Amino acid sequence: MIYLDNAATTYPKPERVYSEMDRCHREYCANPGRGGHVLSIRSGQAVANAREELCGLFNISNTMQLSFTKNATEALNILIKGYLAEGDHVITTAMEHNSVMRPLKALEKEIGIEISVLKSNEYGEIDIEDLERSIKSNTTLIISTLSSNVNGIIMPVKEIGGAARRHGVAFLLDASQGAGSIGVDAEEMCIDMLAFPGHKGLMGPCGTGGLYVREGIKIAALIHGGTGSNSESFYQPDYMPDILESGTLNTPGIVGLCEGARYIRDIGIDNIRMHKHRLVERLHEGAEDIKQVILYSRNDMYKNSGIVALNFKGVAASEVSYVLDKAYGICTRAGMHCSPSAHRTMDTWETGTVRFSVGCFNTMEEVDSTIKALREIASTIKY
Amino acid sequence: MIYLDNAATTYPKPERVYSEMDRCHREYCANPGRGGHVLSIRSGQAVANAREELCGLFNISNTMQLSFTKNATEALNILIKGYLAEGDHVITTAMEHNSVMRPLKALEKEIGIEISVLKSNEYGEIDIEDLERSIKSNTTLIISTLSSNVNGIIMPVKEIGGAARRHGVAFLLDASQGAGSIGVDAEEMCIDMLAFPGHKGLMGPCGTGGLYVREGIKIAALIHGGTGSNSESFYQPDYMPDILESGTLNTPGIVGLCEGARYIRDIGIDNIRMHKHRLVERLHEGAEDIKQVILYSRNDMYKNSGIVALNFKGVAASEVSYVLDKAYGICTRAGMHCSPSAHRTMDTWETGTVRFSVGCFNTMEEVDSTIKALREIASTIKY
Known part of the structure; x- marks a missing residue:
């Protein structure tokens, strides 16, 4: 998991x-x-x-x-x-x-x-x-x-x-x-x-x-x-x-x-920040390479506290989150996240977003597995 | 303790x-x-x-x-x-x-x-x-x-x-x-x-x-x-x-x-009630035998949920509670217990009370030790 x-x-x-x-x-x-x-x-x-x-x-x-x-x-x-x-x-x-x-x-x-x-x-x-x-x-x-x-x-x-x-x-x-x-x-x-x-x-x-x-x-x-x-x-x-x-x-x-x-x-708080940043950076870069993905978070240590927010074009956020959980054992959260006006701002009011939020104990290997899962999901999407 | x-x-x-x-x-x-x-x-x-x-x-x-x-x-x-x-x-x-x-x-x-x-x-x-x-x-x-x-x-x-x-x-x-x-x-x-x-x-x-x-x-x-x-x-x-x-x-x-x-x-809730009652009953009876003690709780299973409230005539409740803790390792609480009008009712507004509240895991031996401690404290009081 x-x-x-x-x-x-x-x-x-x-x-x-x-x-x-x-x-x-x-x-x-x-x-x-x-x-x-x-x-x-x-x-x-x-x-x-x-x-x-x-x-x-x-x-x-x-x-x-x-x-x-x-x-x-x-x-x-x-x-x-x-x-x-x-x-x-x-x-x-x-x-x-x-x-x-x-x-x-x-x-x-x-x-x-x-x-x-x-x-x-x-x-x-x-x-x-x-x-x-x-x-x-x-x-x-x-x-x-x-x-x-x-x-x-x-x-x-x-x-x-x-x-x-x-x-x-x-x-x-x-x-x-x-x-x-x-x-x-x-x-x-x-x-x-x-x-x-x-x-x-x-x-x-x-x-x-x-x-x-x-x-x-x-x-x-x-x-x-x-x-x-x-x-x-x-x-x-x-x-x-x-x-x-x-x-x-x-x-x-x-x-x-x-x-x-x-x-x-x-x-050390700065070490935790740097660790989370590296994870977010890798996940961001991996997600950016997937053409079906729309990203709503910034890949910048000073502008992101540790979240990658994304959607697959035309796919419900809840569906992506569901597949990540059931098929890959990856726990994310989909939806509004109790912050409706953030979604008005990001223009995701209709869809919500899938949120990947990293912590101290996540590893680069976990991020790589997540990127792999995102690539596989992308490959199954038929437009 | x-x-x-x-x-x-x-x-x-x-x-x-x-x-x-x-x-x-x-x-x-x-x-x-x-x-x-x-x-x-x-x-x-x-x-x-x-x-x-x-x-x-x-x-x-x-x-x-x-x-x-x-x-x-x-x-x-x-x-x-x-x-x-x-x-x-x-x-x-x-x-x-x-x-x-x-x-x-x-x-x-x-x-x-x-x-x-x-x-x-x-x-x-x-x-x-x-x-x-x-x-x-x-x-x-x-x-x-x-x-x-x-x-x-x-x-x-x-x-x-x-x-x-x-x-x-x-x-x-x-x-x-x-x-x-x-x-x-x-x-x-x-x-x-x-x-x-x-x-x-x-x-x-x-x-x-x-x-x-x-x-x-x-x-x-x-x-x-x-x-x-x-x-x-x-x-x-x-x-x-x-x-x-x-x-x-x-x-x-x-x-x-x-x-x-x-x-x-x-x-079984009734077994817990009975166990607490027996402890309260014993402690009550022990305390009743000490002539310096004034009791404010009732020795009745249907009128007491598990508390013995008392004072030693002329001695501050906090002092009794302090000695019980320091000399005997018995944890009680002295004072108003955040219920001021209860003390108006019991006529203990000036003194507060010492509260002994029993639980599931207290034993008869602990109650007997407590009675012994109360007797010793009583014997040291000079009027």
């Missing part, structure tokens, strides 16, 4: 992720912050270590500003709904996932916000001057994905953050695709809010994610409940991370995420 | 929980519902199996009405905020956790709802006639915990559900304490909505929980995002379970939870 669906979730994870989660489960997993006994304290320490490790990865100085969530979707909902108010104008890109667009459209309906989606070229690339021109007096937030989950296009995050900062507008980065192989620096990129999944490029388990909020920015709680703090009060504590971390945390998951982040630190 | 903090999270879990989670991680954990390839389908099947297993446990006929969440707090927030509207009146008990009270108090402030807390005796027991008398023309919801996380008192759930049904008011059961050792039957108990954690009595891992909504009841989404369905739309699908399950699920956690539920089915 060749797993090329790493943009959905990375598989496999580093061995240390599995083994430390299992050790946490078996040796010490109590409820962190909910008791003074030895296991609760050890669990709390494990969570604190993970907070520190992730803050190191994202260059966040105050570890208390990072909260854990169950996935990036929860993080994005907390940040978007906890920040935006009636009448606010938000600017975003055409390559956003439904985890950004659906909360925005819900707020548009429920409280009345204004949404501007930036124009882009056929790869989804935006123009910073266009972004700056779009800022109005009621613009309070700019949201961008780090890179597209459909074609891997990398956004000019540092430039977006700089423009937002210059105009006094908050910048929310959705790092769902790219965190773990593209450096994310909260300071250098002027990131005011960050949402990330644990189970994709950060190599942690499913069920993990998190968010960061710059000090001074107030986010209203989306989920209220027990925090192990201010226990005598019916009201949510107003400080980070407790305000955004109600209920029992996923301690074993967070331990796994911490190990994923440590793995990345040990291997 | 003797772990008596099972009301915070059960520890350890059955071996099959650990081993199946690890197997899921290593062998097949892709993103369920997000692709058509073999691993995604296998992950989807594992989630479907868990849905079925839990519905079996709670006597829920339509498995599509059960959604997975990260914990019971998220489930309660989804249900409470997704159901109540401006001007609604909600009735609840004095023994509710902050995972119920904080969302309610937030709604009271934000949209204007009316909250009635039922009177109770010193154990938190309510009177059904009083409940019925509290129902008004704008009452839309009754919320009760299955049992208290502070003193274990079991609520008359079937009677509450019956009263709610007779008056045409919806009934939300918070099964955080008790699910897994007290039978919960959605039909027999007239439960319209149910919230449960995976990591307590159901013996699953931290990071899991879920909810049930009776068919016909509409719950607005709290978290919007990718659902793997209606992918072309900026709006959330309006059907269960997708409407309430945005973002990547915690598949390995859900697999673990399924194994926890299977373990309970294999052992």
